[in-house]
Amino acid sequence: MGTLTATILERIHGGLIVSCQALPGEPLHGADIMARMAAAAEEGGAVGIRANGAADARAIKQAVALPVIGIVKRDYPGSEVYITPTLREIDELLEAGADMIAFDATRQIRPEHCTLEQITAYLKQAGVSSMADISILEEAVYAESLGVSCVSTTLSGYTAYSVKQEGPDLELLQAAAERLSIPVIAEGRISQPAEVEAALDLGAYAVVVGSAITRPQLITERFAAVTRKVRMRNNGNERPN
């Protein structure tokens, strides 16, 4: 492991990484807004930021002193892989100065005939730290064998063959943490502080939280759903005079 990777891993160890992402069409989309979101996360005690797109990664790098884990989400026709799918997205993130690059490390078909092995070799050659986003244990084991810096449970529930559940996949996290020698990050559907604690207790090296902190439209929905439920309950209880 290079000293750069060791330093980044040391900085995020045991801490909270906040994923600051708003896609085109989301109310908070825009690099300037994501940079402010990242500054707020830093103020709140985050140890790292996960960001989507070169423009956001660049703006966030300027706004905070934290390591930035960059991804580029890009849809290619006919491919299920959308998180940093090809070498092109890696180049964009390298240019933006991302400290670590995360990518889909599943064995699904990638666009442009690109392979997972090419992606990991390219990252290694570039000397940049890497985070393999996995959905099942086998993918974590294979990613480790390809020499990635760490793995993250990001894609559990988002591939056709992984378990679908409402909360985080703590089982996968624990199994991967027990099996692998590299750091395993907990990511995906963590929405309560107690789940952060559970993940760390089960061996998570660090924990990524996104939507529950940085997607206010989804946070609002959770509260608004309660008001609808109560309204329905009260209406149901109303007796005709």
Ligand SMILES: CC(=O)N[C@H](C=O)[C@@H](O)[C@H](O)[C@H](O)COP(=O)(O)O
């Ligand atoms: C599956 C996928 O595309 N995950 C993306 C990966 O970067 C993001 O949309 C998530 O927000 C991130 O993983 C954090 O997860 P959550 O928002 O559930 O805390």
